[in-house]
Amino acid sequence: MALVIAAIAIFWVIGDHTDFGRDRVVWKVQACGGGLVLVAGLLIACAFAYLGVRRAKRDVDIEKYNQRSFAIVVLCVTALFVGFQSISRGLPAFRDLKEGTTTVTVTSCSFEQGSHRRSRRRGGGRTVYDNYFTMTLADGTKRLTVIKTDHADDIASRGGLTGVLYEACARRSGSASMTMEVYPHTWSIVEARID
Numbered sequence: 001m002a003l004v005i006a007a008i009a010i011f012w013v014i015g016d017h018t019d020f021g022r023d024r025v026v027w028k029v030q031a032c033g034g035g036l037v038l039v040a041g042l043l044i045a046c047a048f049a050y051l052g053v054r055r056a057k058r059d060v061d062i063e064k065y066n067q068r069s070f071a072i073v074v075l076c077v078t079a080l081f082v083g084f085q086s087i088s089r090g091l092p093a094f095r096d097l098k099e100g101t102t103t104v105t106v107t108s109c110s111f112e113q114g115s116h117r118r119s120r121r122r123g124g125g126r127t128v129y130d131n132y133f134t135m136t137l138a139d140g141t142k143r144l145t146v147i148k149t150d151h152a153d154d155i156a157s158r159g160g161l162t163g164v165l166y167e168a169c170a171r172r173s174g175s176a177s178m179t180m181e182v183y184p185h186t187w188s189i190v191e192a193r194i195d
Helices: 002-015 021-058 062-099 160-171
Strands: 102-119 125-137 142-149 178-183 188-194
Touching: 021 062, 021 188, 062 178, 102 160, 125 160, 142 160, 160 188
Parallel strands: none
Antiparallel strands: 102 125, 102 178, 125 142, 178 188
């Protein structure tokens, strides 16, 4: 269980710092690959727990039998959850690395900011701002990119891809069209320019 919690925490922390580009896609593939390795470890632990159940049943040790049976259930449910998350998130990222980027046209976009408290173990917490960029593509589909910041006004002063998105979606009231190069399956933006 400690390995599962550590893996999830690492995925969240590092994943929060990769908003765009190939780095984001590569990180997803690596994290999901690590998740599958973790699943293999959990399944091996299930097999050992099963052997413990058989031994406890043979020795008529009810307490160990119940403990080992509970361990099998917990390990298998955890393996199913981690496996599902790894495969469902990893396959689109793997496809993106294999197929490469594509160019899309954004006809309009909107910007909205929300916030939530991120708690810490030792009391208190901090407010994290979620910056939502909702983009309508030329074919009518909508795509969402969320960028987290520590302060409400941080998003307005960022450069790079974030600056381009903010200019098009917030400062120009979403009326500016953009041409973007993206990994389509994970919607990871590589390059964006206002037309």
